Amino acid sequence: MDELLYDVQKHFKKVRQFRESQEEIITALLSGRSVLANMPTGSGKSLCYQYPAIKLPGLTLVITPLIALIHDQTANFNLNFPDGMFRAAFLVGDMSPAEYKEQMQAIRSGRCKLLYVSPERLLSPKFIRFAKQLEVSMLVVDEAHCISMWGFNFRPAYLNIPQFMDILHIHPLIAAFTATATDCIKRDIETFLGMKKVCRKDSGYMRKNLTLSVVRCTDESEKYARILDFLEEHKKKNGIIYCSTREKATEVYNCLTGRYYKAALYHGGMEKEKREKAYRRFMRGSCRIMVCTNAFGMGIDKGNISFILHFAMPLNLESYSQEIGRAGRNGREAECVLYYCAQDKTILEGVLKLSERPGWYDGQMSRYLDEMSYQRLDQMEEYGKNGEGLSSAMLWQKIERYFRETPLPCSEAEADCMRNIILKKTREIHCLYTNETRVCAYIRNGSFRCGETIQITVSGKGQPGKTLAARMNRQLTYFDTMVADAVYTLQAFGKTTFYPRNILALLSGDPSAAMRPEKDSGPGKNKRALIVESLEKMMATEIELDLSGYLSSGSVPEPFIHGNFLPLERHGKNGYTIREIPPLYRYAELEDHLFTIPQEMLCTYKDGNPEIKMPNSAENLKLRHFLARRVLMIKRSRSPRGHSPISASIKLIRKRKGERDMLGILGMEIRPDNPQKRRVLKNICKKVITVLTCFEKEGVIYGFRPVGTDAEIDDGIFYNIKILLSPSDEVRGEDDLDEK
Structure with missing residues (x-):
């Protein structure tokens, strides 16, 4: 041997x-x-x-x-x-x-x-x-x-x-x-x-133990009849039925369970616990049939799957190859049947229109990728349309030929150019880490009283609240926490020496952002001075955290964390060096209370037009950061993981005294005696609309709706705006939850 x-x-x-x-x-x-x-x-x-x-x-x-x-x-x-x-x-x-x-x-x-x-x-x-x-x-x-x-x-x-x-x-x-x-x-x-x-x-693309076939149907009712006939002939076999949409998967599942087939349902819109239960039932043999979308795809390793049925064709032959690859992993013969009808392509064209691209793709990249997607769909349709009656060997030849001979929708030189663009992107910092501890929320919202030890109670899901103690000797602002997040992000990406321009590049989402002040530069407008002032302030600020009553003793390597809010040293004339993790971020890492804002969400263009940028003033940086962070927190609170609920309504100005609103949190309050207060508010509302319009065009949100009287909204003024993540949010009512 x-x-x-x-x-x-x-x-x-x-x-x-x-x-x-x-x-x-x-x-x-x-x-x-x-x-x-x-x-x-x-x-x-x-x-x-x-x-x-x-x-x-x-x-x-x-x-x-x-x-x-x-x-x-x-x-x-x-x-x-x-x-x-x-x-x-x-x-x-x-x-x-x-x-x-x-x-x-x-x-x-x-x-x-x-x-x-x-x-x-x-x-x-x-x-x-x-x-x-x-x-x-x-x-x-x-x-x-x-x-x-x-x-x-x-x-x-x-x-x-x-x-x-x-x-x-x-x-x-x-x-x-x-x-x-x-x-x-x-x-x-x-x-x-x-x-x-x-x-x-x-090793090629062919699996010799998989027998391929195509069944051409006139409509969906014929598909149901053919699939039920197949299942009747394979009563004791395990298999998967793939559907192109969540709705169709649910419909097929209900059809099978209504006929007493032992089936499970799996798609990306289900709660995590339900998906895991369906996965376990199928893998352990409690049910024989899994009805699913492509969410149940790569990596599923169950040896005795004897058939894969496609209720409709998938988007491309790559997906089809992946999905039929779930069958016959024990080396035994397995059948893979595609049920095709002419209406399949129309449904999939709708799916392609809803597909998202990374925000940094330029127009040419997106055009080529769209062309490639439709080209793949055409070739998938050709497989289904002309596949009936062909032998399994001939269908495998079609798949093999597709992978060997499919051309790109552009020249090799253009492909190399796009490859270099992406390679450059891999060397850039693509996100901003934000500290989402409750302590940082208090600082960010202006609720942290400096010079006092404050007790903060945090309750986990289904767990009693625990208390930690925190103390700082200086008051910090929302802008300071933004700068601190940028410093931590630079350090996390291995850049321990940095300059104010690096901070601006991260907060603006634009690596080429210039430090020069705006045309109407005056007090509070010079970005360099504001960033340096913030850095110096946090270097001089001391913070103490007592975690002994909060985290379990076994998980706390250091129950008392203290030091300068940002442990920096000056480097040369304009630079700074950071050698250790800032105290508040050590705590955030312990609890994994960090999440990311993609850089493209911070680089907002007016009406989506890159030729007309919103200036990178401190006010605009804060507005864009606040809205990006708030939208992401709303989306996270809707996720199946069950984070604390966050209101989809953002209050620009609250009408009751003593309540925190967006402008108050950002330090942009409009004084009641300001004779230009209506013009100032109108300008802020315009900026909010600009940022959210960009999010909508990028597919980050479904839409938004200003809330106010008809006369005020017609005049471009509103005090509240609702974020819409899906069409159902148009009619959904929500309690007004405070900003976390």
């Missing part, structure tokens, strides 16, 4: 023989060569990196997009080593404190060889700081096509990977895996990941 196979079998008992390309990939990695592997789904890519991981020194970091897959892969790896000789661990965003503690113990045990994380977690400041302590010998990128703008499932968070490696100053061995990469996508993967002397392995 081959020595390599013998050694693999000692550690991975279920391996009988190497599958296609596995031996070559393992050998390449063990010899120190990075690998880009195009392998059909279900062809055993996990072994290709798990075995090298236990042989290489240090730890292998595995970046994968699906939390469900992360849990399964970790559990399956650990089952191979019941004695705990080698361990796999994971870090994901929805972990309980006990689970987080258990995973951290596994990582620090010295036996951990694999650490699974999602791409979104890579640029978390807390994770970056932790990763700097690790010896990362190999970086595995699963579903690597997600890093390419030409990929059918482009996921911008994958562009965090090159920046993560830059921040850590590491150049590990790289293993990138995909099942749906064209030549151009492969080039993107190698370029963005900085892969040199790459060993390329291409």
